[in-house]
Amino acid sequence: MSNGLGDLEVQLLTLRTDAEGAISQADTLERLEELRVSYLGKKGQLSAILGSMGKLPAEEKPKIGAIANTVKEALQTSLDKQRNALETAKIQALLESETLDVTMPGIFRPQGRIHPLNGIIDRALDVFVGMGYTVAEGPEMESDYYNFEALNTPPDHPARDMQDTFYLPDGNLLRTHTSSVQIRYMEAEEAPIRVVAPGRVYRRDTVDATHSAVFHQIELLAIDEGLTFTDLKGTIKVFLQEIFGDLPIRFRASYFPFTEPSAEVDLQWNGRWLEVMGCGMVDPNVLKSVGYDPEVYTGFAAGFGVERFAMVLHQMDDIRRLYSSDLRFLQQF
Structure with missing residues (x-):
């Protein structure tokens, strides 16, 4: 080698x-x-x-x-x-x-519950969506135009006294109703439309057992050719029957600046008439403000306070219980 x-x-x-x-x-x-x-x-x-x-x-x-x-x-x-x-x-x-010791005691986490207000909102939206309505939302801070002027309520209109408002330093305000969502929706969409607007609203109200400065509304709006007050009555009747059952309903003449004619809706509950909603045919001036031709289209609108429905259905004695976050109260639902 x-x-x-x-x-x-x-x-x-x-x-x-x-x-x-x-x-x-x-x-x-x-x-x-x-x-x-x-x-x-x-x-x-x-x-x-x-x-x-x-x-x-x-x-x-x-x-x-x-x-x-x-x-x-x-x-x-x-x-x-x-x-x-x-x-x-x-x-x-x-x-x-990653082994799980099945003999170890588990960690208890109490199951959550749906808040009474959310429960009412969910039930109401289910009914309206079933009737072909689209859910829409909008800002809680609004301009005077969307909250009042476009809804046929100019600055000097006496109807503004019906809604004590939270004005902000820049001239905007906290919306007093969800009707402003309807205006925004109509500006963005062509008729026909069917829309339902849930949300939080604000008014300078004295807080007591039946009033709150912050509460929730659900409003509906339908615009189409040939809609009449009969269509409005039929829609409200179906909705209230779904929520409260087959109870007597009546319509009383009333006034709102953005509807004409207007009416309050009463429900016979526990032997007495109870006001539950406001409604009416959309005022032609509102249709003009969003570019709809009132000679072609008509529409109806309605709205209600979610808290009022919750208090009636759950037999509550004080609206403030809904905001206290008291588990002893909320665990009932």
């Missing part, structure tokens, strides 16, 4: 011994990959040793080649074995960390 052949053989066997020792000590998959590149990569230690084969006689090259293949296969086997061991250990550690 020539000195060159002997030196390469020793280098290859030493490489195998050192590499197998290092591979067996690798404790992460990342470290194992570094060793693979170091020993078997294109620029690795095995390739560097084999690069010296060019100096050997032709008859000695096959022997060194066979030894090199043996070393390469041995190292690859060691790498695969250690990789499988590390992957198995990683999976086992993950399983142990």
